[in-house]
Amino acid sequence: MPSSPSRPPTPPAATAGEVTGAPAAPGTAGPDAPTGSVVRPRRTGGAPGGRGLRAALLLVPTAGAVAVVLAAALTPTVTALVVALGALALLAVVLGVALALTARAHRAAEQAAGQLLSALEAARDEKVDDAVTGLLNRRGLVLVGRQVLESARRSSGAVHACVVEVSSAVQLGGPPRTATQERVRREAEWTAAASALRGATRTSDVVAHEGGGRFVVLGPGSGLHAQELERRIRVGLAQGRLTGGGQRAARLSVEAGAAVLAPWDEGGLSDLLVRAEQALAQRRALRRSTPSHGWGRRRNDRAARPERPQA
Numbered sequence: 001m002p003s004s005p006s007r008p009p010t011p012p013a014a015t016a017g018e019v020t021g022a023p024a025a026p027g028t029a030g031p032d033a034p035t036g037s038v039v040r041p042r043r044t045g046g047a048p049g050g051r052g053l054r055a056a057l058l059l060v061p062t063a064g065a066v067a068v069v070l071a072a073a074l075t076p077t078v079t080a081l082v083v084a085l086g087a088l089a090l091l092a093v094v095l096g097v098a099l100a101l102t103a104r105a106h107r108a109a110e111q112a113a114g115q116l117l118s119a120l121e122a123a124r125d126e127k128v129d130d131a132v133t134g135l136l137n138r139r140g141l142v143l144v145g146r147q148v149l150e151s152a153r154r155s156s157g158a159v160h161a162c163v164v165e166v167s168s169a170v171q172l173g174g175p176p177r178t179a180t181q182e183r184v185r186r187e188a189e190w191t192a193a194a195s196a197l198r199g200a201t202r203t204s205d206v207v208a209h210e211g212g213g214r215f216v217v218l219g220p221g222s223g224l225h226a227q228e229l230e231r232r233i234r235v236g237l238a239q240g241r242l243t244g245g246g247q248r249a250a251r252l253s254v255e256a257g258a259a260v261l262a263p264w265d266e267g268g269l270s271d272l273l274v275r276a277e278q279a280l281a282q283r284r285a286l287r288r289s290t291p292s293h294g295w296g297r298r299r300n301d302r303a304a305r306p307e308r309p310q311a
Contacts, residue, residue, distance in 0.1 A: 108155070109155070112150075112151035112154060115147055115150070115151070116144070116147045116148065119144050119146075119147040120144060130208075130209040132187050132190055132191065132209070133190055133191055133194035133209045134194065135194055135197075135207050135209040135215070136206065136207070137208060137209060137210070137211075138208065138210050140208060141206065141208035141216055144206050145206060145218050145269045148206060148218060149261075149268065149269055151220070152220050152263075153263070157220055157263060158260055159218070159219070159220060160217075160218070160221060160258060160259065160260045160261070161216065161217065161223075161259055161261075161272045161273055161276045162216070162217040162218075162223065162224070162257065162258045162259075162276060163214070163215075163216055163257050163258075163273070163276040163280045164193075164197065164215040164216070164217065164230075164233065164254065164255070164256045165213055165215075165254075165255045165280065166189065166190070166193040166214075166215070166233075166252050166253070166254055168185075168186075168189055168251075168253070189252060190209065190212075190213060192237060192240045193213065193215065193233070193252065194207070194209060195236065196232075196233045196234075196235075196236025196237045197217065197233060199232070199236045200224075200232035200233050200235075200236055201217055201219070201224075201229075202219060204219055204220060205219030205223075206219060216273070216276075217229070218269075218272075223258060224258070226256040226257055226258040226279065226280075226283060227256075230254045230255070230256045233254045233256075234254055237251075237254075255280060255287075256280065256283070257277065257278070257280025257281070257282070257283055257284075258276060259272055259275035259278075259279050
């Protein structure tokens with residue numbers, strides 16, 4: 001009998017634990033082994049940002065086309081009315097934003113003023129005023145000065161400080177004074193200097209008496225120049241001598257140094273006071289090294305003249 005053609009063996013069915021269509025392990029499949037099906041990931045929708053951008057790109061030309069069509073369809077009077085209403089709406093929005101910013105700045109200023117008043121009240125409660133002059137002492141200056149500096153920082157403003165030293169002129173002759181008389185004389189000079197400082201500074205400035213003939217002025221803004229502050233103090237002292245009931249008081253020497261802490265400068269109250277101290281030392285050294293009047297000035301001028309050519 002003729003033999004039937006041989007059929008290829010049927011591959012065994014996949015068991016329940018096997019996964020059909022899975023790729024064969026590398027190195028185990030031959031060249032005629034069937035390759036497994038490749039599972040490709042499905043494409044998901046675009047990102048929300050891309051959809052929003054496409055919608056905006058479609059909306060802007062559409063809105064422009066609608067505006068052109070409406071402008072062509074409406075009469076010139078209606079078009080002008082629509083443009084005027086749009087301009088009024090834009091102006092109202094700008095005014096609303098400006099009013100909101102103004103109200104915010106006003107609230108910040110009121111908050112800063114309240115903090116400054118609370119600091120002043122705390123200074124009064126802690127007895128930080130000077131018993132002789134009635135001004136703040138060093139502790140009160142630090143307490144109130146921090147509030148002034150924080151308020152200026154909040155409003156992006158500058159803060160100035162001036163260190164003023166007042167000393168009495170040397171008096172030759174006269175009877176010797178006792179310790180009590182000397183103390184009374186010095187306290188009278190400090191009181192006169194404090195009164196002159198109050199008249200020379202603004203009401204928003206803080207004036208303090210550190211001790212002896214040393215005073216400190218602190219306030220918002222750039223303040224006065226040291227030379228102008230000295231002039232005003234001398235004028236106040238002269239007016240005090242004239243209105244002193246006919247008593248001839250001794251003349252006082254006034255020296256001042258000023259410094260400014262800009263909004264972009266780093267540092268605190270102590271740094272500002274150190275700068276004022278350095279400015280005072282520089283002005284004092286310059287004044288003592290260069291004579292401004294008298295025989296020394298004339299002698300220096302005469303020495304600086306060029307020699308005349310001899311015929």
